[in-house]
Amino acid sequence: MADPSTYRPKPGQIPDSPGVYRFRDAHRRVIYVGKAKSLRSRLASYFQDLAGLHPRTRTMVTTAASVEWTVVSTEVEALQLEYSWIKEYDPRFNVKYRDDKSYPSLAVTMNEEYPRVQVLRGPKRKGVRYFGPYGHAWAIRETVDLMLRVFPVRTCSAGVFKRSAQIGRPCLLGYIGKCSAPCVGRISPEDHRELADEFCDFMAGRTGTYLRRLETRMQEAAEAMEYEKAARLRDDIGALRRAMEKNAVVLTDATDADLIAVAEDELEAALQIFHVRGGRVRGQRGWVTDKVEEVGTAGLVEHALQQLYGEESGDAVPKEVLVPALPDPVEPIAQWLTDRRGAAVSLRIPQRGDKRDLMETVRRNAQQSLALHKTKRASDLTTRSRALEEIAQALGLDSAPLRIECFDISHLQGDDVVASMVVLEDGLARKSEYRRFQIKSFAGQDDVRAMHEVISRRFRRYLREKQRTGEWGPAGETGAPPHTAAGAALDEASDVPLEDTESGAPEGLTGRDEDGRPKKFAYPPQLLVVDGGQPQVAAAQRALDELGVDDVAVCGLAKRLEEVWLPHEDDPVVLPRTSEGLYLLQRARDEAHRFAITYQRSKRAKSMKAGPLDAVSGLGETRKQALIKHFGSVKRLRAATVEQLCEVPGIGRKTAESVAAGLAGAAPAAPAVNTATGEIVEEERQ
Known part of the structure; x- marks a missing residue:
């Protein structure tokens, strides 16, 4: 402290x-x-x-x-x-709000040549228009199914779209009139985009103008005795009205507003947000948070407004935001919302009428959400705290290990040796901190040596960052690192490639930026767990001793009897099978094993992807993928002429001739076989 x-x-x-x-x-x-x-x-x-x-x-x-x-x-x-x-x-x-569940939204990908209507969850993407969120995905699909009759916008995936374009036939929706079939050229890109814009306008609440336009066209068709066309327009109007009826009118003035209500106690708070567009509830979402700072209702509202509209602009910010309490002072947040929208935003507490009644409904939803959340989480939070305390007591730690890192080694009979690092913070997985390693300094089934290398590389990086930023003394002081074995270890530049997370970013991308923000490996754990017994634990401890790291506890979890091994101890620590601490260590070990073996299998799959294009000299991986993507399969690629090969971006005539000659001279390759599982790795996939 x-x-x-x-x-x-x-x-x-x-x-x-x-x-x-x-x-x-x-x-x-x-x-x-x-x-x-x-x-x-x-x-x-x-x-x-x-x-x-x-x-x-x-x-x-x-x-x-x-x-x-x-x-x-x-x-x-x-x-x-x-x-x-x-x-x-x-x-x-x-205070950081988190969704109490994942809410789906109706999305229109206006950033594509042919916009697509689909159901999406998670963070919003640039260039995509969102409507919602909705309580259930089936509610979105029912609405879309009704509206596709009037607005036949593309809903298929990129793969289906490309496949239909290649074979020259639309999918089923194109045949039954619920897609305008841009894949086969039935509609131009400009007309299809206009259709998507009309779909978005209708979903945004501008329904009256479009319905009146359809009614006028229906009457004109009837007067011209085009009864089939009039009947079709009548059915279209009915479908749109049924879609509108799914959202009841809650505000008679047909305004656009967001209503935010808060339910809280001493430790936690729950928020409910209703999105009202055109007087109808178009979406709903719920957030929960731990009150980790001293904050009241007004502060919770201010944090919610920041998180809700921080990434939004334009139509996503309504002209009215109704809240249970106003931030103090209210002028800065009101001006900020106005700047985000580009027009005036009214931030106020509803006092009377239908808006106050709707706010009361939102408040009751917030109270129910908080009660449900506390019911779900009470045992979980208590269990995690008890598990960390049990680990601290069993291993003789001064305090509960709030950050735990677990390492595992994976290989296939000594080939493609990799390692993984998973992180638990406060007993929960912190997946953004996961890392993976390639072991290239040696080959073979030496898990102990691999573990020593991985621990050395992880903490060498950490110490190098401390040395570079001068953080060796107390906070705020600078100076040279202490004279330990770490000094010599830091001078030894590691030439072993390292990858982190799923993207495989190289080691050079980690560390600190110019502003001194710590990244990736800058935070040491309180407890380091290795998958293995006494040899692996000794290797990990030796790596820390060589680097002069003496403030990180080490233990290992052996699979056979689930024993916990400590450095320099001849006998293991045996935790009861019912121990929550043992269960937490098992979860960390199993997650590290899963992460390592997933990475190892992906590397193994890449190494077995040998095909006829590999025999063509001077053809890199990028152009190989471009050729396969353009023709769809190796079979079609073999049948292509030199002129057709030249149509692929990045393929010149000389390269095309080399590819054609290489494919003509190569017999169809035998399927690659995974020697570990006996499975055939298919060469061609469409």
């Missing part, structure tokens, strides 16, 4: 102006971000007597080791910078 007086700024050093401040811990990790109208008065409130602080604030200031600030000109700029930093640093003591 740090003493806040050790890093308290000197009197007069803090400016009396608007700004944003950051508290960092001893590892330079940002743990809290805040904004203030006056930095001087706000930061002074953190350095008063600890007994007078809120318990959560007291925990934050004693965890921190330094504080820094950035001055801005207005409170609106402070609000925007605070949001940006919270999103970038993900500080542990800031």
